[in-house]
Amino acid sequence: MENMQALTHAQQRVLDHLIERQREGHDAPSLDELCSELGLASRGSLHKHITALIDAGLVAPMDGKQRGVRLTSTALDDGSVPLLGRIAAGRPIEAISGHERIAVPPHLRGRGECYALKVRGDSMIDAGILDGDTVLIEPRDNARNGEVVVALIDGENATLKRLYRRSGEIELHSENQNFPVQRYTPARVQIQGALVGLMRRY
Amino acid sequence: MENMQALTHAQQRVLDHLIERQREGHDAPSLDELCSELGLASRGSLHKHITALIDAGLVAPMDGKQRGVRLTSTALDDGSVPLLGRIAAGRPIEAISGHERIAVPPHLRGRGECYALKVRGDSMIDAGILDGDTVLIEPRDNARNGEVVVALIDGENATLKRLYRRSGEIELHSENQNFPVQRYTPARVQIQGALVGLMRRY
DNA sequence: GTCACAGGAGAACGAAACGAGAACAACGAT
DNA sequence: ATCGTTGTTCTCGTTTCGTTCTCCTGTGAC
Incomplete structure (x- = not known):
């Protein structure tokens, strides 16, 4: 510094x-x-x-x-990852106080840097992602079809959804029958990262 | 420290x-x-x-x-846990070769020793436990109502199920509509451990 | 060209790590 | 009692390692 x-x-x-x-x-x-x-x-x-x-x-x-x-710790990879906040359907990411970090086993991480988010709500329950789970996100601005991503809509609302591209549109699927599929023009959707791992404590 | x-x-x-x-x-x-x-x-x-x-x-x-x-106990605790095998509905645990181990972040572990199993099959899909997930099991011979446990039936078949006690019987629920609820007398069911954590890689 | 500088080679030195071996005390088995 | 095993402590020599030094080479700026 x-x-x-x-x-x-x-x-x-x-x-x-x-x-x-x-x-x-x-x-x-x-x-x-x-x-x-x-x-x-x-x-x-x-x-x-x-x-x-x-x-x-x-x-x-x-x-x-x-x-x-x-x-040194600055250059050192001690196996922990920043816990940036909570994510839920339809709301921006809620920042968690301070610079919290959470330990992550190496095999759950992607190749590069990644960060963790706490899941709030049941919108991805059919994908096996429950309320309270911790998800590991690899920052990216693109994703393959069918990947679960953190998507920012209109620069405002970040959600965790499964992404599909269909004929010029982008579909964001909540994996929960009670939530409808959302469709947007590509310009409105900005991909912030892709889901690479999940941890749950009982 | x-x-x-x-x-x-x-x-x-x-x-x-x-x-x-x-x-x-x-x-x-x-x-x-x-x-x-x-x-x-x-x-x-x-x-x-x-x-x-x-x-x-x-x-x-x-x-x-x-x-x-x-x-000392601290020397043995390198943050890894033995990966004992695969578990699926209705079959005994399939041992994994050798003495494989898998890294587990401390907050996913229970208090004492625990071990890991790979989940095979979709029998617990509605509980957010998918095929290929790694579950962390804390060895115990008892469980509270509603906990997910590794249960050995008739000393033969180990399964991962949600356990309920109902009027002298034990109910083992697969969290999947396609699988029926199984009812046994307490003598036939032996609890081997309880689910304390889960890890998934995408 | 001269000058400065990054980068590497090699020698030399002192300290620490490492292992061998001997010696000794405590203990158990016969 | 006697002998072998075991834990403990010591010295000694060798090897390894970090550190410092000088010297050489290439390169770019002036």
Whole structure:
């Protein structure tokens, strides 16, 4: 946040590799291991980059400890995901106070970043999405036919619905017989993300 | 949480081996046994690592006792849970090969130990439990009225059903109109666990 | 061209990790 | 009592590792 000067090419490459490593569950490496993984022949060069990353606050300082190369929480993926709010049919997303986060097992997440929403209401009950469930949303602006998406209508109302494209129109299906199918012109519907996972506690 | 300094390589290796051992049901080893299993030649070195793990709170202190190497509960709790098999209506649980485990966020777990099952079939679809979902089961031999349980009928068939007690009988409801309600005498129904969580990937 | 700079190679040093081995005390079985 | 096993503690040498240093090379700006 404070020392926000851009990283050089090589520093970025080291950081990317560290993040990749951690995502795959490897433990903290030694400098020699990192060297061979990065195709370097000298620890000294690598050490320069790591100290630069420490100065940038992206890597935790390793005070002489062996295998001390660890990512800082900012760059670190601790398996949690921001819980942004509640979503229901026909209302905008209700923001949840503060910056709450919720733990999510890796296999429920998509590839990239995603966020969580609490479901309010029974509008998707026939899709097995109940009131109180937590859904994981991968931010996207497009979706395949039949995917469940967070759709923003007229820039106002965000809802969780199953999306179909039919002859120039967009159909948003509530999976609940009591709710009618909604049809809109593509211009009115903006896709904000797609459903990639669900968690429920009993 | 308190003394959370990273373990060294060798310490981690010892800890991993101990966890593996315990998960496979072996009893507590002696230092010599551990040495040969780990490929070490000296008890002294191993003992140093074990005391380090004790300091880290991952192994219970063995005050001179023989075969006193026991793991702390925190060491065993890596946020994963055994994935025991698949469950469907009317068939016994299909064991899944090996000792597979699956990561589960802490808030989905009940208080104690629990395990995971993959759901096969649509018999609980109206309860929002779909084919392919992963359910978290807390082992118990009793349940409150209306809870979803893993019930073993006549010691043979395990199913996931909603349980009600009605006038001396036990009713097992499939949450699917196509499946009839099953009624049994209490003697024929054995409760194996209760549903505490659910995960689904899209 | 000169200059600055990013990037890498390699050597050297001190500290820590690691494992071997020996020695000793406590304990159990024979 | 005696012997073997086990936990514990110690020293010692080797390896690994982080750190620092100097030196070399390419590149872009001036």
